[in-house]
Amino acid sequence: MDRLIYTAMTGAKHILEQQATTAHNLANATTTGFKAQVDSFRAVPVLGDGLPTRAFVVDATVGTDYKSGAIQQTGRELDVAVTGEGWIAVQRADGSEGYTRNGALKINENGQLQTSTGLNVMGDGGPISIPPDSAIAIGKDGTISTVSNLTTPSPSTIIARIKLTNPPPNTMKRADDGVFVTSTGQAAPADANVTVAGGALESSNVNVVETMVNMISLARGFEMQMKMLENAQNNAGKADQLFSLNG
Template sequence: MDRLIYTAMTGAAHTLNQKATVSHNLANAATTGYRAETNAFRAVPVYGDGLPTRAFVVDSTTGADFTPGPIQQTDRELDIAIRGSGWIAVQLPGGEEAYTRHGSLQVGPNGILQTHNGFNVIGDAGIISLPQDNRITIAKDGTVSAVPITPLPNTVAIVGRIKLVDPPENQLMKGPDGLFRMKDGTVPLADANVSLVNGALEGSNVNLVHEMVSMIALARQFDMHMKVLESAERNAQQASEIMVVRA
């Protein structure tokens, strides 16, 4: 009975957590560069005196789906999408380095190349400062160039190169802000093999049909756990009644 109650109780609680993850994925189905979150669980025994038969559910693995999303053409010069694997390095307010696939860039009020949410884009030599009154272009290798609007539009000046990295996926972890970081806190080197698509953005890799089916399956799974708990409660009451009658 103990094993039944522990497994059903913790299973129901983690099913609710998994439903929250699926809901989060559905809410970000249209978020640029979003990587769907994943959950997995397993049953383990409870260790300790007097608890040899009990078991409960724990998080086994949590991570993200690294499948690339669809590339959508925007024809905006500061929009970039990564072709295949790879990440854009950004600088957090505390100076730490993080990584994103959201390539909608902008020029900050101080002339710094930033992401759409205000994080500075890291270049091979630090942050990238852009000159005023210039048209900015980004090459497929991340090279950022400034083309004067007047008077000599043919004069091109290279102002930096976006740091593009491609660390192993199993070494990355997703933060609550949607950015990825290295699990061991190291900083990967720039990877020259990462290629960009200019004038395009990568869409979310959330599979709407899969997530909707998962939501339905999880709802039924939660109902099953609750029915098991109700059955355990009913069996305990019947056992108590039998003991009272025999006494």
């Protein structure tokens, strides 16, 4: 049996996986702070009798495009966008620390500052709690100041500072819950050089047009792999006919 069958089969399999990644990126084209997922492939020669004229396609790595998205002004006091490199530290469901660029924050019924997905935002001393009946202002360095709405005039009080961090990209990986974590599982240290813009959000870095073109290209590539399988089947049928004539 021609090894072409296995070559085309692995090619088609990994194209389907890449289509899933591309579809995932496209679905998150409007998700705040989303970072596109990138697939990388390599060819591995098929070793056996004769010359290594066939190769398998292997999914080598699944990476992330860390480039920043566009900053969009919202005017909402609880919206923050990380400017340049850096992350907002959050508390994951299992208690470990994760990192996100989604700065669409909210205050839950218990007064805790959270992301739009319900993860607690971490401060220098742990999760951040906001006093009731307070107006909030978030500074460039992540400092959170509040002013009581109950008295006029009321002094501004600094209650916490959002933990901002900037671990090297090669030490980061995407977790199943959508946030990023360090590859070692350890919490990254705070970085005073990371800054945020208040009243703004970072858009997804997915290029919709480029992603759509890639989806069409992948569909054509899958069709080519299917034609290779058909050719292998036709070649096998012709070979059987020749053997029948010789017999």
